[in-house]
Amino acid sequence: MKNKIYLDNAATTPLDPEVISVMLEVMKNTYGNPSAVHAIGRQARVVVEEARKKVASFIHAAPAEVFFTSGGTEANNMVLRSAVKDLGVNHIITSPIEHHAVIDTAELIHQQNNVLLSLVKLDGTGSVDLVHLEEILATHTDKKTLVSLMHANNEIGNLLPLKKVAQLCKKYGVYFHSDTVQTMGHYTFDVRDLDIDFLTCSAHKFHGPKGVGFLFVNQNVQLKPIITGGAQERNMRAGTENIYGIVGLAKAMEIACQHLDEHQKYIQELKTYLIEQLEQNIAGISFNGNPKGDSLYTVLNVLFPNSEMDEMLLFNFDIEGVCVSGGSACSSGSNTGSHVLRAINADMNKPSIRFSFSKYNTKEELDYTMNLIKNWFTGSSKN
Structure with a gap:
């Protein structure tokens, strides 16, 4: 892509x-x-x-x-x-x-x-x-x-x-x-x-x-x-x-x-799809917050399992053309880490990535992103 x-x-x-x-x-x-x-x-x-x-x-x-x-x-x-x-x-x-x-x-x-x-x-x-x-x-x-x-x-x-x-x-x-x-x-x-x-x-x-x-x-x-x-x-x-x-x-x-109802339904489907794909394909995956409960349908914060890519995960997404965040973009220049993740007692030794969606995103984009993730964490992906 x-x-x-x-x-x-x-x-x-x-x-x-x-x-x-x-x-x-x-x-x-x-x-x-x-x-x-x-x-x-x-x-x-x-x-x-x-x-x-x-x-x-x-x-x-x-x-x-x-x-x-x-x-x-x-x-x-x-x-x-x-x-x-x-x-x-x-x-x-x-x-x-x-x-x-x-x-x-x-x-x-x-x-x-x-x-x-x-x-x-x-x-x-x-x-x-x-x-x-x-x-x-x-x-x-x-x-x-x-x-x-x-x-x-x-x-x-x-x-x-x-x-x-x-x-x-x-x-x-x-x-x-x-x-x-x-x-x-x-x-x-x-x-x-x-x-x-x-x-x-x-x-x-x-x-x-x-x-x-x-x-x-x-x-x-x-x-x-x-x-x-x-x-x-x-x-x-x-x-x-x-x-x-x-x-x-x-x-x-x-x-x-x-277009609120239409976009809400569409974006929620994207979020649900990514959750399902991550749970089915990546062992040890979990989520920060309450993504299946009372949660904003545009945001998904993923806690990835430890791997040799821990320090480079965000960088590798960027290299492959996928724009995501490791925390709030307003403070991404800071080295102090996310105050939100610390406050909810998230595992700060594992990499957390925030995916956030809009009406312009597509299922095909999520499939491409999942192929990258599967390749990094399991060594397998579909061409």
Whole structure:
């Protein structure tokens, strides 16, 4: 197979051609500054606000509850920092397997602002222990608390029962934020039904452009900007809007929502097929997380048996044209290893590889990948 096989869609996804098309159209014809009062500026403002309405409709929010950002990392920072600064939060509850944008920010806030930081325990599969979460909430009713838990883990794919956590948070009168970077565009969301305070999203995880995302802030919550110097985004985020990115985000979300059931079924079949092939052909194979349970259908984290290729497995995939990840791509330059795999007590002496799928992957690509794996681990493959 001559072309590269891209199985790292949890890191980023290729742009949908329809997204490229609408972005190019706006680049050519809508170059005004949305803050300008003249006709060309007003035209740009209309484009931004139409995109906002579209995004809001997909999550059943009001347009005034959607704020465009540079991506998930900025949006997560806005929630955590503003909750402390503006809402008086003095206790943050999160988990040891959150994305660095949350866990590192929470740790820094804890150190700098005398804010209590609690880490909820994980069960045997690496999922959040809801019993322990309630114990923490019940123990600290004297605190003003923010719970920040991701909807799906970016490395192992474990899913959080959002509704149950939201109900727990309401029971104890605390704020709830969920990082939905891995699930927005892959699942349906109804913020009214969830009764959640904050959601964060990044467009490039569902075939939209990089450098743009959004933050949902419940209308009952009032935050102030952490980036100042302008009145953009209704005084919530200073700086000229990324019009092309915003339009691309809205289009990518529209496509994802229109074809959600179809793509979900197709991608789940790919994931299930790879699990079956690995179990049938590779002795000693196992999986990190809970891939056959409540798990993100786009992610499969495989724990391979030890072999002479331990240190070179990721490199060999790359040499053979298969793009996969050994952990979160956001920290792949680090030599510290995966904090997620350490937190779930995975065997760090064995190589773990994350395969993550999109609507553009095929069964033929998985067959090619399996032939490589069988050749490396059993010395046999089909031509």
